[in-house]
Amino acid sequence: MSALELIDIRKRYGTVETLKGIDLSLASGEFLVLLGSSGCGKSTLLNIIAGLAEATEGDVRIGDRSVTGVHPKDRDIAMVFQSYALYPNMSVARNIGFGLEMRKVPAAERAEAVQKTAKILQIENLLERKPSELSGGQRQRVAIGRALVRDPQIFLFDEPLSNLDAKLRMEMRTELKRLHLMLGTTIVYVTHDQIEAMTLATRIAVMRDGQIEQLATPDEIYNRPATRYVASFVGSPPMNMLEATVADGIAHIDGSLSSLALPDDIKEKAGQARDVVIGIRPESLSLAATGDMAFGIDAMVEVVELTGPELVVTSTIGNQRLTASLPPKSKVTAGTAQRFAIDAGALHIFDKATGKRL
Amino acid sequence: MERRSLTATIFVYAAALLLAAVILAPVVWLFIMSISSTTDLITKPLRWWPETIDLSRYGVLLSSVANSAGQAFVASLFNSLEVAGMATAAALLVAVPSAWAVSRTPAIGWSLYAVIATYMLPPVALAVPLYMALSALGLLNNVFGLALVYLTILAPFTTWLMKSGFDSIPREIESAATVDGARLDQILRLITLPLAAPVMATAALFAFLLAWDEFFYALLFTSDQRAKTLTVAIADLAGGRVSDYGLIATAGVLAALPPLIIGLFMQRALISGLTNGGVKG
Structure with missing residues (x-):
């Protein structure tokens, strides 16, 4: 049984189509992350699942029941908002219990549920406070508690960590992962942060212009991106994209004299002659000695930055840029020519015209 | 609070006092008028504080x-x-x-x-x-x-x-x-x-x-x-x-x-x- 099913969801505002046919099926216990830059329609999609907005076309099914036209409160969902959206005039306990209160759950039962939830989130000592007396992280916990206490079929998260500072964000991320593992809940989570997506998700839907660009596990998204967009969106520093022209199995990097002999499997797919984009993750590059005939490419080193755990080397090939993440103690000098060896299995070749993976 | 010179402090207080005076003066005068006797109000030069405090008008206005x-x-x-x-x-x-x-x-x-x-x-x-x-x-x-x-x-x-x-x-x-x-x-x-x-x-x-x-x-x-x-x-x-x-x-x-x-x-x-x-x- 699928916990959530979206069938050809479309949303139009006047003549502008923000969602262009979303199909998606989510098994119980999955953690789905909707990943995309702002304006890609991910929050609209979440609001449609929640029932805060209605789709222009298509059907939303929760637990094999169509919920199109059903009020949010009857959809068996709970939602955590970006701004926490706590009720400032109520105590933490009442905030958490509000959903139960509205559903006419008896006070004693409600108090017990609130206690239990507070214990899971380690906020038992905050129950009597008002939201204004809490820190950002604590407010976030209360907001999660408000969703948790109702034990709904699906949890919806709308960029819940984006208002927190970097350190707290990491803590809460781990906390969310822990909750998901502990409670086995089904979650749909919207974010523009690729690290959140990679770490939390069991599956990621990368969205762009109202469509799902790729729906796959984090591993697949990272190692086998379906399009150039997905490849460049996920990963930090982002994947190198070298424009090249393939002729007879050899890719000539545009704007330079460098060329790469393509591995056999890719050679076949690339065919005889076409314009391609070669994607290389910065961490699949390593230093090679000059004249080393291993699979690699020559570049001119421009900037060397030590971030601590790694050395980020930015260099140029003709007029194109190549970034490499190297071990911190690598010997690289800015302003010199350097040969980089490439892990042959880590080449991603995209068609330049369509952006699709070959 | 940031560091401020003595002159600036005096200036700030003077400005605040002036503002208060401008706003309050009519109200204060209204109140003084209400407790002055008619003679006090029409003498020349004007008497700024009444000789005797006269509350009779409050009685007049609130009588039933x-x-x-x-x-x-x-x-x-x-x-x-x-x-x-x-x-x-x-x-x-x-x-x-x-x-x-x-x-x-x-x-x-x-x-x-x-x-x-x-x-x-x-x-x-x-x-x-x-x-x-x-x-x-x-x-x-x-x-x-x-x-x-x-x-x-x-x-x-x-x-x-x-x-x-x-x-x-x-x-x-x-x-x-x-x-x-x-x-x-x-x-x-x-x-x-x-x-x-x-x-x-x-x-x-x-x-x-x-x-x-x-x-x-x-x-x-x-x-x-x-x-x-x-x-x-x-x-x-x-x-x-x-x-x-x-x-x-x-x-x-x-x-x-x-x-x-x-x-x-x-x-x-x-x-x-x-x-x-x-x-x-």
């Missing part, structure tokens, strides 16, 4: 002897309370739902601007149509009729104020309550209105003051003790052959008291309403 100036004054005081109170309550009743609707539906925001545009008309322009309408309804010289007229002045203003109050309450809070299963009336009653309370208090006070101080329409639409308001009654005191300036001043002091008392009671709500116009999430 039939057909006295006091009876007329007290009646007008109650008329003013009734008219301003009713108009304010009605204005809030109209403003809260409409302001919420406009705040949550930006597409109909233009309608509020259209209403505000009527505000630009000088009161004189509306005097004749309003007079004819009240006369047709049989509401001339009637506290309800006057309250109704005031409602047309107060409602746009309170709606405007309440809208900015609602604007500052994040919509996500209401969305959260919707998901939590609250009905519209529950959302408003339990969440939105308590959060908007400071703005509501501010709107109520300003509306009350506006109605309390209104003179033009009150003069036109009322004719005797049944509906005359304070402002008109005070004008009547000045309209006789002999004007007792002290008496007018006393009436002024008494007329200022009710709004002052209300303001003091609502002080806390008022300050937060004036300063942040609502709530931080």
Whole structure:
């Protein structure tokens, strides 16, 4: 049984189509992350699942029941908002219990549920406070508690960590992962942060212009991106994209004299002659000695930055840029020519015209 | 606090004192006039502090002897309370739902601007149509009729104020309550209105003051003790052959008291309403 099913969801505002046919099926216990830059329609999609907005076309099914036209409160969902959206005039306990209160759950039962939830989130000592007396992280916990206490079929998260500072964000991320593992809940989570997506998700839907660009596990998204967009969106520093022209199995990097002999499997797919984009993750590059005939490419080193755990080397090939993440103690000098060896299995070749993976 | 030179400090205090003096001087003079004897008020050169403190005028204005100036004054005081109170309550009743609707539906925001545009008309322009309408309804010289007229002045203003109050309450809070299963009336009653309370208090006070101080329409639409308001009654005191300036001043002091008392009671709500116009999430 699928916990959530979206069938050809479309949303139009006047003549502008923000969602262009979303199909998606989510098994119980999955953690789905909707990943995309702002304006890609991910929050609209979440609001449609929640029932805060209605789709222009298509059907939303929760637990094999169509919920199109059903009020949010009857959809068996709970939602955590970006701004926490706590009720400032109520105590933490009442905030958490509000959903139960509205559903006419008896006070004693409600108090017990609130206690239990507070214990899971380690906020038992905050129950009597008002939201204004809490820190950002604590407010976030209360907001999660408000969703948790109702034990709904699906949890919806709308960029819940984006208002927190970097350190707290990491803590809460781990906390969310822990909750998901502990409670086995089904979650749909919207974010523009690729690290959140990679770490939390069991599956990621990368969205762009109202469509799902790729729906796959984090591993697949990272190692086998379906399009150039997905490849460049996920990963930090982002994947190198070298424009090249393939002729007879050899890719000539545009704007330079460098060329790469393509591995056999890719050679076949690339065919005889076409314009391609070669994607290389910065961490699949390593230093090679000059004249080393291993699979690699020559570049001119421009900037060397030590971030601590790694050395980020930015260099140029003709007029194109190549970034490499190297071990911190690598010997690289800015302003010199350097040969980089490439892990042959880590080449991603995209068609330049369509952006699709070959 | 940042470092400040002595001259700057002196300057700041001097400026503050000057401002206070400018604002308070008329009020203080009003009070002094109300307790001065008539002789003290008309001597030349002017006596700044009365020889003997004369509180008799307060007695005159608050007396309940039939057909006295006091009876007329007290009646007008109650008329003013009734008219301003009713108009304010009605204005809030109209403003809260409409302001919420406009705040949550930006597409109909233009309608509020259209209403505000009527505000630009000088009161004189509306005097004749309003007079004819009240006369047709049989509401001339009637506290309800006057309250109704005031409602047309107060409602746009309170709606405007309440809208900015609602604007500052994040919509996500209401969305959260919707998901939590609250009905519209529950959302408003339990969440939105308590959060908007400071703005509501501010709107109520300003509306009350506006109605309390209104003179033009009150003069036109009322004719005797049944509906005359304070402002008109005070004008009547000045309209006789002999004007007792002290008496007018006393009436002024008494007329200022009710709004002052209300303001003091609502002080806390008022300050937060004036300063942040609502709530931080």
